[in-house]
Amino acid sequence: MTETRKRDREATRAKLLEVARLRFAREGYDGTSVRDIARDSGVDPTLIFRYFGSKKRLFDEATATGEVPADLLDGPPEELVARMLRSVVFQDWSRYGGEHPLVAMLRSSAHEDTRQRIREEVCGTYVRALEELVDGPDKELRAELLSAWLVGIGILRSVVATPALATATSDDVAPYLAAVATSLLGRPMSGG
Amino acid sequence: MTETRKRDREATRAKLLEVARLRFAREGYDGTSVRDIARDSGVDPTLIFRYFGSKKRLFDEATATGEVPADLLDGPPEELVARMLRSVVFQDWSRYGGEHPLVAMLRSSAHEDTRQRIREEVCGTYVRALEELVDGPDKELRAELLSAWLVGIGILRSVVATPALATATSDDVAPYLAAVATSLLGRPMSGG
DNA sequence: CACTCAAGTCACCGTTCGATGACTTGAGGA
DNA sequence: TCCTCAAGTCATCGAACGGTGACTTGAGTG
Structure with missing residues (x-):
């Protein structure tokens, strides 16, 4: 070699x-x-x-985000949030220093360009997909609130390294996630 | 003058x-x-x-954080989360460029010093206060999950400027917050 | 007024930054 | 073999960086 x-x-x-x-x-x-x-x-x-x-x-x-992970939109809708959690938080992002690219890019969010690209991906991918699941009023707000939670978990886990979240697995978090998603979306969601 | x-x-x-x-x-x-x-x-x-x-x-x-806002820990426990939402997300943070200092400091999180200070304040102030309200197992994890949500809302609102959250008021978000907090903490919480 | 001492200024150090243009090197085809 | 053209290198630019030490200025006091 x-x-x-x-x-x-x-x-x-x-x-x-x-x-x-x-x-x-x-x-x-x-x-x-x-x-x-x-x-x-x-x-x-x-x-x-x-x-x-x-x-x-x-x-x-x-830092250009590749294609949207195809398996995000496939599969049963009631497991969408669980799939997002695995895709955003609990995947191997070692190519990006251990964090989801969106979370990593927040470190460069002093530049408006970067903020705009984050916004486009958050809204265009995650909020849009969640919005369709909302049952009731305030579809966009509810979808954003759920997206905010995923972003927050990613940050507390990998950037802030809060003790419980830093060592938690996807299976530890999924049940709570499912309950919250059910409450926020107004329809039953599963932990995957 | x-x-x-x-x-x-x-x-x-x-x-x-x-x-x-x-x-x-x-x-x-x-x-x-x-x-x-x-x-x-x-x-x-x-x-x-x-x-x-x-x-x-x-x-x-x-960037030294001043004293913990005194009114956070006062008042009825079932309104603690609502108070946190107002204190973290919906306060006038114009002295810090419009964001909660913790959110603003994330922009400097390339430096380990800064990460540690964020961790200390998140854990020492918000997680600790929420932990005491948790009914059931996984006290720390649940408290961190709720803290993560507040952080995420702050970021999506002021940094990413997601459309619905950027224009939302505290009263728009509080009801959803209360429902989620009730589900996460395992005890009834009010929207304040 | 004259003195003093702290507040504020000036000139400058060595380093690193992003960026440029002229140069050298090496593999493949004629 | 030799020539070509792209891949890679070198020397260097002007600006900005964090930081230092010697200097000047100005208000209060005797």
Whole structure:
């Protein structure tokens, strides 16, 4: 295993993106320098400008959310919230420093661009999907309240590292989640 | 009103702290320079080092959370959660750029110091107070789950600016909050 | 008035930042 | 073999960063 990855544009680009994802997630936009990313990638800093044009564009590409996880919308509706919990909070996000990309991006939320991208994904993916399940008035507000809870759990678990949540498993949380979701959505939800 | 506040150590210190609070909250630690703070304060940048020693110590002092709001722990227990909602989410936090200081500090959570201070306040103030109300097992986990919800609401409302929550009032949210709190704590809670 | 001492200012240090343009190196095809 | 063209490197820019020490200014006191 000689590890001679030299002179391979795509591999170098991919490596830069991988490292950028991790560092931007962990240290935020302002706390990460292009030299940091280049050093961790074993690459010359100026390649970043050749490949991405600017630090900002590297950030945008590195933190671009991929496709919506397909299995989120599949499966029984009464288990949607449980699936969201696993997808948002209890998945292996080690590529993003251990946090869901949305939570990681909050660290760069001093920049309006980033806030807007978070908003679009939260509203377009999570609120929209939950809204359809609401039985009763205030559909949007209820859906946002439930989304807020998922975001809050993700933050307290991985950023603040509150003792009980930091060590809890998906199965520990799911029952409480189901009860709350039932109450908020106005229809029975299951813990998955 | 001649606005000659010159040569007044305490007034200058206070002004620096006020501006620092706002900028650190809005732009985060890494996004704020001592020159920014000095310029907004109408003061020479080096005064910051004379008065506070370093940027870090200015940050610590500016973001130090004051006393726990006394009225949080007073009043009927069944309205505790409603009081917390008003105190955390729906208060006038314009001194901190419009967000609860804890939410604002999340923007600087790349630094472990900051994370630890957030943890101490969340656990020591909110989780602890809620824990005592829990009826049933998993006291700490349930209290953290409810705290997570308050944090999430604060974030979605002021940082992400999700449409329904951004325009909602305390009275719009309180009924849902009461229902969820009742379910999570295992005892009846009121919307305040 | 003259002195004093703290409040406030000035010039500048070394480092790091994002970014640029000219250069060198190396693999594949003729 | 040699030539080409893209991948990668080097030297360097101007600005901004946190921080320091020597200096100036101004209000209160004798």
